[in-house]
Amino acid sequence: AQxxxxxxxxxxxxxxxLVLLRCNYSSSVPPYLFWYVQYPNQGLQLLLxxxxxxxxxxxxxxxxxxxxxxETSFHLxxxxxxxSDAAEYFCAVSLYNAGNMLTFGGGTRLMVKP
Amino acid sequence: NAGVMQNPRHLVRxxxxxxRLRCSPMKGHSHVYWYRQLPEExxxxxxxxxKENIIDESGMPKERFSAxxxxxxxxxxxxxxVVRGDSAAxxxxxxxxxxxxxxxxxxxxRLTVV
Numbered sequence: 001a002q003x004x005x006x007x008x009x010x011x012x013x014x015x016x017x018l019v020l021l022r023c024n025y026s027s028s029v030p031p032y033l034f035w036y037v038q039y040p041n042q043g044l045q046l047l048l049x050x051x052x053x054x055x056x057x058x059x060x061x062x063x064x065x066x067x068x069x070x071e072t073s074f075h076l077x078x079x080x081x082x083x084s085d086a087a088e089y090f091c092a093v094s095l096y097n098a099g100n101m102l103t104f105g106g107g108t109r110l111m112v113k114p
Numbered sequence: 115n116a117g118v119m120q121n122p123r124h125l126v127r128x129x130x131x132x133x134r135l136r137c138s139p140m141k142g143h144s145h146v147y148w149y150r151q152l153p154e155e156x157x158x159x160x161x162x163x164x165k166e167n168i169i170d171e172s173g174m175p176k177e178r179f180s181a182x183x184x185x186x187x188x189x190x191x192x193x194x195x196v197v198r199g200d201s202a203a204x205x206x207x208x209x210x211x212x213x214x215x216x217x218x219x220x221x222x223x224r225l226t227v228v
Binding site: 036045046090103106107 | 118145147149155156157158159162170205207209216217219220221222224
C-alpha cells in the first residue's frame with residue numbers, strides 16, 4: 001500500500017523568496033513520484049516526475065525536486081517565487097512510471113505575496 | 115491536438131437524480147482513469163478502464179457508482195440517486211497505456227448536488 005503526506009496545507013511566501021513544499025511517502029516497493037500543479041478551476045498539470053536515475057529532477061517553470069530514499073521524501077523547491085506560481089500543488093506516488101493509478105497527497109496551496 | 119475533454123464542466127443535480135459525466139481521452143489513448151476530489155481534499159483514484167474493460171475499480175464506491183469505456187465514444191462515469199456527499203470535482207485522465215506513458219488530465223466536472 002502507498003500513501004503520501006504533504007506537510008502544510010497552506011504555504012505563503014513573498015515574491016522572490018524560496019519556495020519549499022514538503023512531501024513524504026510510504027511505499028512497499030520502489031516508488032515513482034510526481035508533482036502536479038492545479039490552477040483554480042483547472043485540471044492537473046505535471047510539473048516533474050522521478051522514475052529512476054538522477055535523484056534531483058528538474059521540471060517546468062523553474063521547479064525541481066529531490067528524491068531522498070533514506071528520508072522517504074520528495075520535496076519541491078523553486079529558488080524564487082513568482083506571482084504566477086500561486087496555485088495548489090499535489091505530490092503523488094505510483095507503482096508505474098507512467099503516472100497511472102496515482103495516490104495523491106492532500107495538496108498544498110501556495111500563496112505568493114507581492 | 116485536443117487534450118482530454120470532459121463534459122459538462124459543471125453539473126447540478128437534485129438529490130435522487132442521476133449524474134452522467136463524460137470523458138473523451140486524447141487521440142490515440144486507450145486507457146482512462148477517473149479521480150474524485152472532495153472539497154479541500156486531494157484526488158482519490160476511483161477506476162481504471164481500457165476499451166470495453168474495467169481494469170481496476172478498487173476506488174469506486176460499492177453502490178450507485180459505475181463506469182464504462184465503450185469501443186466507440188467517451189468514457190462515462192454514472193452516479194445513480196445522487197446524495198449531497200457526491201458533490202465534488204471529478205477528473206478524468208488518459209494515457210497511451212503500458213508502463214512508460216504519462217497520464218494527461220482533463221479540466222474536470224464539478225458536480226453539485228442540491
